Amino acid sequence: MAEATEKSLNFIEQIIENDLESGKYDGRVLTRFPPEPNGYLHIGHAKSICLNFGAAQKYGGQTNLRFDDTNPVTEDTEYVESIKNDVQWLGFNWANEFYASDYFEQLYEFAKKLINKGLAYVDDSTSEEMAAMKGTPTEPGINSPYRNRTIEENIALFEKMKNGEFAEGTHVLRAKIDMTSTNMLMRDPIIYRIKFAKHHRTGDKWCIYPMYDFAHGQSDSIEGITHSICTLEFVPHRELYDWCIDNLEIFPSKQYEFARLNLTYTVMSKRKLLQLVNEGHVSGWDDPRMPTISGLRRRGYTPEAIRDFCDRIGVAKRDNLISVGLLEFCIREQLNKIAARVMAVLDPLKVVITNYPEGETEILTTENNPEDPDSGTRNVPFSREIYIEKDDFLENPPKKYFRLAPGQMVRLKSAYIVRCDEVIKDENGEVVELHCSYIENSKSGQDTSGISVKGTIHWVSIANALQAEVRLYDRLFKVEDPGNEEGDFKDYINNESLQTITAYVEPSLKEATVGTRYQFLRKGYFSLDKDSTDTQLVFNRTVGLKDTWAKETGK
């Protein structure tokens, strides 16, 4: 039985198990999560985090958090802090917090070692000249005129680069590999460039910085990383990764690549997300419509739901586009279990219960969460005038409409059964008020009326209700795969992705604290936003409830 429910291994886990079995690293498993601190983490990073931390955890290993900070121009400590916060929030603890910049001295020595082995040279060509000599994927490149400088000359020039004696862009250090390789990355890749930029950690100490390919693998190696897991676009880099490690004769970390996550109706590149932020299409990196970890957190997502999602989508090497519906399923599933139910009317219609005594307020008891027997009950006030949802009344109801209609009855959740007697309209024929009568002996829990109704609707007592701002979110883009559509991805932004309304919520919500998640009965899951004040509640809709009635009527 245990075998039957056991989850199968993804291909990374299979590799680790094979290595464990063959004793390749003496049973050691050490992975790393290597973000560049130039943007906020998104759900795609969550997949990588769950994979890296998850695999290590599973096999008794550890994971380093390493910031790949080799480009001071785009990097910033603001991002470092947000990344650390997000990884922790997701529920993972790193063994060490490292920075590629910790290794700048060592990397510099590695570069000199390559020069001394005749495997690197300083090139004075302009970037245009270098591009011209590089060839194309189908045509080989040609050697740089500077390719055959002597070791001594190269050492001296590289030293001068380091000492700031050359202007930016005038010299680079290149690995001497093969300008005719079918792998463009092996055509004498640049490994060091000059940048007079202030680094977020090393300040002005350096004016030369290693390129990704000369930093990442060596950093892995220095840390003794056993399994360096990255996304598919790095497949062609693996040859260079191995070349560096081989020629430097250092610990052989191995790189493995998996397919990155793509989600429907959103974009997942830091460049595009940065654009949305900078151009004001969203309120910031943590806008609840963003696929960022901070956006999802503010939206009301839980770390458990995100981890569950990452677990369900699997890990493989083929390109994929995952339905955002799966993410929504994951958060609904968890929130169904943990979110307290409350009543909130988002689009109010006034109901007067004409046979209920004026001025009277009755305190009713209702369950906090039928899915959680330990969640207890709470009180809700009931009175003569209440709000119900506009779409819970229809003057001319279709067949199988279980809500309110002229002459029809419904149960008010945890209260009485009411019958609609009269429909009040304004001069435009718009329904503005309903007059109902309640069945006195139909009180919830002590119903002796013998009447059974098909529908139960939520409501709030007008005199006791609190006003709240509610932000209803929809998908940020109108098309499934905006990044792969013709033209600019921003042409596909959904301008109605945020709708702000005023809702009436039950008084118990006065005590709500930021981040607390609720189910607004029959409406969806909501959490209190940080924009709330003592006098103004602000709720974000995390996700709606599954609505089979809407689907039915939409057919």
Add this chain to the structure above:
RNA sequence: UGACCCAUAGUAUAAGGGUAGUACAACAGAUUUUGGUUCUGUAUGUCUAGGUUCGAAUCCUAGUGGGUCAACCA
């Protein structure tokens, strides 16, 4: 007209030469004081063509389709 990676229901992901399974989505029904939840059931798949084999989703070859590679980004 190159090299490399990939190809299993609508979407993902298993099956490591031996019964094509799981999840989400879809559909039908039951239960329900949330048209929620829960439960039951149904339909849908190995890119194509060859080859190896008693037996191929799995191994081989070719084709087709998709992706990646020509930043002093990572």
